[in-house]
Structure formats: C-alpha cells, structure tokens
Amino acid sequence: MNNTELIKKGLAKRYRREKRFRAYGLMAILAGFIFLFVLVTDIVIKATPAFTQHWIKLEVNFNPEILDVGKKAGIDELKQANYNLLAKKSIRSLFPEVKKRRDKSKLAAMLSSSAEYQLRDMLLAEPYLLGQQQTVWVLADDDVDTYYKTDDKSKAVRLNDKQKIWADTLAADGRVSKRLNTTLFTNGDSREPEQAGIRGAATGSFYTILVTLLLSFPLGVAAAIYLEEFAPRNRWVDLIEVNINNLAAVPSIVFGLLGLAVFINYFGLPRSAPLVGGLVLTLMTLPTIIIASRSAIKAVPPSIRQAALGIGASRTQTVFQHVLPLAMPGILTGTIIGLAQALGETAPLLMIGMVAFIVDIPHGFLDSATVLPVQIYLWADSPERAFVAKTSAAILVLLLFLVVMNGLAVLLRKKFERRW
Amino acid sequence: MKSESEHQQQTQADTSHQSENKAADIQQEVGATIGQPFVKQPKMQARHVDVFYGEKQAIYDVSLDLGKNEVVALIGPSGCGKSTFLRCMNRMNDTIPICRVSGMITLDDEDIYAEDMDPVLLRARVGMVFQKPNPFPKSIYDNVAYGARLHGLAFNKAELDEIVITSLQKAGLFDEVRDRLHEPGTGLSGGQQQRLCIARTIAVSPEVILMDEPASALDPIATAIIEELIDELRQNYTIAIVTHSMQQAARVSQRTAYFHLGKLVEIGATNQIFTNPLHELTENYITGRFG
Ligand SMILES: Nc1ncnc2c1ncn2[C@@H]1O[C@H](COP(=O)(O)OP(=O)(O)O)[C@@H](O)[C@H]1O
Ligand SMILES: [Mg+2]
Numbered sequence: 001m002n003n004t005e006l007i008k009k010g011l012a013k014r015y016r017r018e019k020r021f022r023a024y025g026l027m028a029i030l031a032g033f034i035f036l037f038v039l040v041t042d043i044v045i046k047a048t049p050a051f052t053q054h055w056i057k058l059e060v061n062f063n064p065e066i067l068d069v070g071k072k073a074g075i076d077e078l079k080q081a082n083y084n085l086l087a088k089k090s091i092r093s094l095f096p097e098v099k100k101r102r103d104k105s106k107l108a109a110m111l112s113s114s115a116e117y118q119l120r121d122m123l124l125a126e127p128y129l130l131g132q133q134q135t136v137w138v139l140a141d142d143d144v145d146t147y148y149k150t151d152d153k154s155k156a157v158r159l160n161d162k163q164k165i166w167a168d169t170l171a172a173d174g175r176v177s178k179r180l181n182t183t184l185f186t187n188g189d190s191r192e193p194e195q196a197g198i199r200g201a202a203t204g205s206f207y208t209i210l211v212t213l214l215l216s217f218p219l220g221v222a223a224a225i226y227l228e229e230f231a232p233r234n235r236w237v238d239l240i241e242v243n244i245n246n247l248a249a250v251p252s253i254v255f256g257l258l259g260l261a262v263f264i265n266y267f268g269l270p271r272s273a274p275l276v277g278g279l280v281l282t283l284m285t286l287p288t289i290i291i292a293s294r295s296a297i298k299a300v301p302p303s304i305r306q307a308a309l310g311i312g313a314s315r316t317q318t319v320f321q322h323v324l325p326l327a328m329p330g331i332l333t334g335t336i337i338g339l340a341q342a343l344g345e346t347a348p349l350l351m352i353g354m355v356a357f358i359v360d361i362p363h364g365f366l367d368s369a370t371v372l373p374v375q376i377y378l379w380a381d382s383p384e385r386a387f388v389a390k391t392s393a394a395i396l397v398l399l400l401f402l403v404v405m406n407g408l409a410v411l412l413r414k415k416f417e418r419r420w
Numbered sequence: 421m422k423s424e425s426e427h428q429q430q431t432q433a434d435t436s437h438q439s440e441n442k443a444a445d446i447q448q449e450v451g452a453t454i455g456q457p458f459v460k461q462p463k464m465q466a467r468h469v470d471v472f473y474g475e476k477q478a479i480y481d482v483s484l485d486l487g488k489n490e491v492v493a494l495i496g497p498s499g500c501g502k503s504t505f506l507r508c509m510n511r512m513n514d515t516i517p518i519c520r521v522s523g524m525i526t527l528d529d530e531d532i533y534a535e536d537m538d539p540v541l542l543r544a545r546v547g548m549v550f551q552k553p554n555p556f557p558k559s560i561y562d563n564v565a566y567g568a569r570l571h572g573l574a575f576n577k578a579e580l581d582e583i584v585i586t587s588l589q590k591a592g593l594f595d596e597v598r599d600r601l602h603e604p605g606t607g608l609s610g611g612q613q614q615r616l617c618i619a620r621t622i623a624v625s626p627e628v629i630l631m632d633e634p635a636s637a638l639d640p641i642a643t644a645i646i647e648e649l650i651d652e653l654r655q656n657y658t659i660a661i662v663t664h665s666m667q668q669a670a671r672v673s674q675r676t677a678y679f680h681l682g683k684l685v686e687i688g689a690t691n692q693i694f695t696n697p698l699h700e701l702t703e704n705y706i707t708g709r710f711g
Contacts, residue, residue, distance in 0.1 A: 303550065303554035304554060304556065305515075306548075307554040307556060307617070307620075309543065310510070310543060310547065310621075311543065311544070311547065312540050312541070313540070314540050
C-alpha cells in the first residue's frame with residue numbers, strides 16, 4: 001500500500017469527523033436559539049397586558065357641597081377639598097340601585113386611588129369647573145383591569161360577583177376604554193399596580209451605569225495600558241496581575257458588602273444613591289475591563305510599536321497614537337460586556353440599600369433610587385396579580401437597554417475597526 | 421516550589437557558564453577582528469560594544485565604523501547578533517527591558533548612550549527599516565507624513581505635501597501611488613509597503629538608515645527595486661544593512677562585516693570579502709559551507 005492509498009483510506013473518516021463536528025456546532029447554536037426564542041416569547045406574552053390599561057368614564061359633578069367647600073372657593077380652599085368623596089359619588093351615581101354600605105365601598109374600590117388626585121389636579125388647573133358637570137376618564141383599579149384582560153372570567157377571583165356585574169355593565173354602556181399604558185413609562189414605583197411605573201428604576205439604572213462607565217472605563221484602560229506597556233516585569237506586577245484575575249472571579253455580593261463598609265459607613269455617602277451603586281459596580285466591572293483591554297493591547301502587532309518608536313515617537317506617543325486606536329475595538333467590547341453585566345447586577349446593590357421602596361424619580365447621583373433589575377426583583381416578589389405582567393414588562397425594558405448598549409458597541413467597533 | 425526555582429537558577433548558571441566556555445573557544449578560534457573596521461570619514465563609530473540579554477551575552481567586543489555615504493552590509497548565520505548590533509546603533513534595544521549595552525557608540529563624535537542624548541532625537545537622526553514591512557494602518561500620505569508631523573518638521577500643509585512627495589519619490593514609490601495617496605498603506609503589495617516604510621523613514625531626513633533584512637520578505641523584482649533604491653540613497657545617507665543574501669551584500673554594499681556567534685570576525689571592502697576572505701569562518705560562510 002503506498003502513501004496515496006493510505007491517505008485515501010483515512011480520508012473518509014476525516015471527512016466524517018468534520019461533518020459530525022459541524023453538526024454538533026449547528027445543534028448547539030440551534031439549541032441556543034430555541035432557548036432564547038422560548039424565553040423572549042414567554043416574556044413578551046406575559047408582558048403584553050402591562051402595556052395597556054383600562055379607563056372608566058365618569059360624569060363628575062364638581063358640587064361644592066360634596067367637595068365641602070364654599071361656592072366661590074379659592075385655590076387654597078380647593079386644595080383641602082374632599083376629592084375622595086367626589087370620586088366615590090361619581091361612580092355611585094352610575095349605579096343608584098346600590099344601597100348597602102358594603103356594596104357601596106366595593107363599588108368605589110373599582111376606581112384606582114389615583115382618581116381623586118386626578119380630579120383634584122383637574123379642578124386646581126381649571127377652578128371655574130366648580131359647580132359644573134364634566135365627563136372624566138379615570139383609571140380602573142388593577143383588579144378591575146385584570147378582570148377585563150382575563151378571558152376566562154371565572155379566573156378573575158379578586159372581584160366578587162357583584163363587582164363583576166358592575167364591571168360588565170360599565171363595559172356594556174361604553175364607559176370602559178382600553179388605552180396604552182403610559183403610566184408604566186412616566187411613574188416611579190407604587191404599591192398600586194395600576195400606578196406603578198419603571199421610570200424611577202430606569203433613571204436610577206441610567207445614573208448608576210453612567211457613574212460606572214465614567215469611572216471604570218478610564219481607570220480600566222489606564223491600568224491596562226500601564227500594565228501592558230510601561231510596568232516593569234517583576235514580582236510586584238505579577239502579584240497585581242494575579243490579583244486582578246482573582247478579583248474578576250469574586251462574587252458580586254462581596255463588592256456590595258465592601259461598598260457598604262467603605263462608601264457608606266466610612267465615607268458617609270448616602271444609602272440607595274446611584275453614586276454609591278456606580279462605585280460598587282465600578283469595583284466589580286474594573287477587572288473585566290482591565291483583562292479585556294490588556295488582551296486587546298497585547299494583540300496589537302509589535303511591528304507597529306517598532307515602526308513608531310523607530311521613527312522617533314516616544315513611548316507615550318506610540319501608545320496613544322498607534323496602540324490604543326488599534327486596541328479600541330477590543331477595549332470597547334470588553335467595556336460593554338462589563339457594563340452589561342453591571343446593568344443586570346442585583347446582589348451588590350441590595351447591600352447598599354438600592355432595594356428600598358422608592359416612589360420618586362431620582363434627579364441626581366445622590367437621590368435615593370433603585371435600578372431595573374432590583375425593580376424586577378421587587379415586583380416579582382409582590383403578591384398582586386397585575387405585577388406579574390409588570391415584571392415581564394420591566395424585563396423587556398432591561399433587555400431593550402442591553403440591546404441598545406450592544407448596538408452601540410457594534411457601531412463604535414465598526415467606527416474604530418481598521419485592518420493591519 | 422523554592423527548590424525548583426533554585427534548581428532553575430542553578431541550571432541557568434550552568435548554561436551561562438557553558439556559553440562562557442564556548443565563547444572562550446571562539447575567542448581562541450576567532451581572535452581579534454581582522455580586516456579594516458575603521459574608515460577615514462566615520463559617521464558612526466562603535467567601540468568595544470558588548471550586548472547582554474539578561475545573563476546571556478549576544479555581542480562580544482565589536483568595534484567598527486560606518487563611513488559617510490557608504491553602505492555597510494552585515495552578514496552572518498542566524499542568531500549571530502546582526503539585528504542586535506543594528507538595534508544598538510539607534511538604541512532600539514532600550515525598548516527591550518532585559519537588554520544591556522556596554523562600550524561606546526558615537527554619531528558624529530557624540531556618544532549616543534550619553535546621559536544627555538535623547539533616544540527620541542537619536543531615532544529621528546538614525547532611522548530604521550524593519551524586516552517585515554510595517555506600515556501604519558493609515559493612509560499612504562499619513563504614513564509618510566507621520567514622522568514629519570511628530571517632529572514638527574513642516575509648518576504648513578504645502579510643506580508637508582512637499583516632504584511627503586519628495587520622500588515617496590526618493591523611495592521610488594510616488595509614480596505608483598500618486599493618485600491613491602489617501603488610500604490605506606496596508607493595501608499595497610509587500611514590496612510597495614517596504615518602499616513606503618523607507619519613504620516614511622527618509623521623510624524625517626535621518627543621517628543614517630539602518631535596514632534589518634529589508635528585502636527578505638519580498639519577491640526578486642521587488643528586491644531588485646529596493647537594492648537600486650539603496651544604491652541611490654547612498655548619495656545622501658549612511659546605510660547599514662543586514663542581509664542573508666550574499667549577492668545582495670555584494671550588489672549594494674561598499675564594505676561587508678561578517679559576524680559569527682556575537683563576534684565580528686572580519687570586515688573589509690565588499691569585493692575583497694567575497695573574492696578573497698582572510699578568515700576561514702568567513703570563507704566557509706560565503707562559500708555556503710555553513711550558515
Ligand atoms: N529580545 C531578545 N531577548 C533575548 N534574547 C534575544 C533577543 N533578541 C535576540 N536575542 C538573542 O540574541 C542573539 C542574537 O540575535 P539576533 O541579533 O536576532 O541575531 P540575527 O539577527 O543575527 O539573526 C540570539 O541568540 C538571540 O536568541
Ligand atoms: Mg535578525
């Protein structure tokens with residue numbers, strides 16, 4: 001048997017192996033896609049109800065007697081008026097046959113508690129409405145909302161039979177309308193699902209990640225440059241290297257404890273603040289950015305450095321004019337991966353108090369805030385059924401954040417990418 | 421752990437001891453450099469240069485001159501220290517942390533290893549062309565303009581254009597790239613890239629050009645163009661060129677230096693070295709008996 005025959009004999013086997021390997025790869029990718037698809041579909045289906053809300057049409061009579069104010073009341077007096085009673089009377093007027101005290105309160109409970117504030121704002125904005133009749137759309141309570149959204153009505157157990165009849169009557173009278181849920185995007189958190197939104201958490205996430213980006217990117221890249229290009233090769237630098245690699249593997253909650261001890265207890269920074277969250281996430285993200293940046297810098301061919309040095313560029317010029325631009329795509333990829341991780345991080349933020357129930361939307365780095373993943377955690381933990389959909393909606397928004405960030409990374413990479 | 425590292429150190433010490441022995445052998449065999457290492461009008465002078473990489477010595481007591489407007493070829497088997505020696509001449513060895521140079525090297529009678537010699541300035545005066553063409557991933561124009569911009573040699577766009585164009589002309593590349601100056605330099609062929617690197621080097625008007633096997637990655641036609649170019653450049657520059665090709669050394673250089681295991685064995689007029697070498701090692705090498 002000569003060589004050609006020997007090789008031929010083995011050839012079939014080699015090709016078979018190649019085919020098998022390709023099939024494995026394809027299967028792996030397919031499995032990944034299926035999981036992703038199932039996950040996203042599940043979330044989208046669960047989230048859909050959260051993007052709509054039901055409103056109820058009331059005929060509101062801004063009667064000074066009900067409001068318990070004078071006929072010519074000024075703004076100050078109007079501020080003190082009894083809008084709660086006004087809202088209740090308005091819905092009761094639609095069902096005059098309801099007489100029992102218990103039923104009356106059940107009927108009033110079908111409106112969101114935000115209704116009275118809505119009426120108040122309306123009257124304060126246009127005081128001349130006092131004494132007039134107005135048609136007003138107010139938010140339905142989350143249980144009523146859920147009832148309208150559930151196809152199998154017997155499953156909506158949070159309403160009693162009478163309430164269900166009232167709800168059906170309202171719908172039959174054309175007094176119910178389904179609208180886009182803007183509350184979700186304009187409000188902070190709330191105990192009432194129909195009034196809860198992710199604006200607060202999203203803003204908190206934004207501030208937190210901004211702090212993380214502004215600190216970890218320059219620090220990480222500078223550290224990587226120093227270690228790769230300037231640091232002497234000795235025991236200390238080796239030690240630092242090993243420690244950076246170890247830091248990348250430290251459980252994130254440890255960074256939270258560290259942040260609590262250092263930033264809050266020692267430096268006295270406020271609890272629940274995006275600044276502290278950002279600092280903690282910076283600690284967590286730095287090793288990722290340093291490691292990614294170092295390997296990106298290492299991948300720049302030494303011939304480029306030699307070319308620059310050989311023509312009389314200083315080491316700093318060589319690094320900033322040649323090495324860094326070429327390493328940028330890799331550095332950006334690492335940074336985005338690090339930041340995406342930070343964006344989805346919950347555990348360390350629990351430690352520094354970003355898990356508090358915060359209704360107000362933060363307006364700076366020191367305001368109390370929570371972040372999207374913590375909001376998801378909080379809502380997932382809430383008993384109200386309507387929060388199930390909200391949780392999924394918040395997850396969708398978080399995913400959207402991530403997609404936007406990754407898109408940005410791809411864009412920046414394209415911009416910086418050069419061949420050599 | 422500890423005993424292992426001790427053991428390693430021990431073996432290292434052993435090998436260095438061995439190599440010292442070996443060096444001693446060569447010394448006996450080689451003796452002092454023969455030929456004419458010195459010239460009447462030197463541009464650069466190297467005296468008793470020793471180079472160490474950590475414990476390991478790569479260059480042993482090399483002394484030679486690079487004369488004005490001459491091309492000196494450095495030849496010898498792989499690993500004999502030609503590149504190392506060349507890198508001493510513009511202090512590129514400074515960028516290798518473990519490398520240590522002793523002895524004296526002067527440029528126009530200035531000690532280039534003196535305290536007050538700035539390596540950045542030195543490298544502008546003593547340019548270098550590398551074995552593998554290494555243009556920057558920028559446009560052809562920016563590649564050539566880089567050094568001039570870096571050192572502030574041009575005061576306006578017109579001057580910079582002038583520098584770029586004359587450099588490209590001197591490197592014999594201008595006609596080929598005249599209408600794609602703003603396309604990437606990395607898109608050129610290997611030979612064009614190497615000429616671009618030469619243009620980049622001469623754009624800062626160095627006095628000496630060091631070339632480390634500049635044509636070893638090129639095809640014969642590109643090589644011939646580069647060789648012609650070197651011959652022309654000799655009018656204005658002092659050139660030291662490392663080459664593996666004896667024919668190339670014979671074609672482009674006036675003097676040739678033969679290195680062997682870190683020692684300068686023989687140096688002399690190129691035609692004499694190739695027709696009538698004085699040392700047996702040189703003869704063995706140029707007749708292809710080893711190397
Ligand atoms: N950066 C370096 N670190 C350690 N040793 C080196 C380095 N560069 C070269 N050497 C050693 O120095 C000797 C001479 O190398 P070099 O100058 O590259 O030889 P040549 O260019 O003649 O082939 C070789 O033994 C090589 O192993
Ligand atoms: Mg070499």
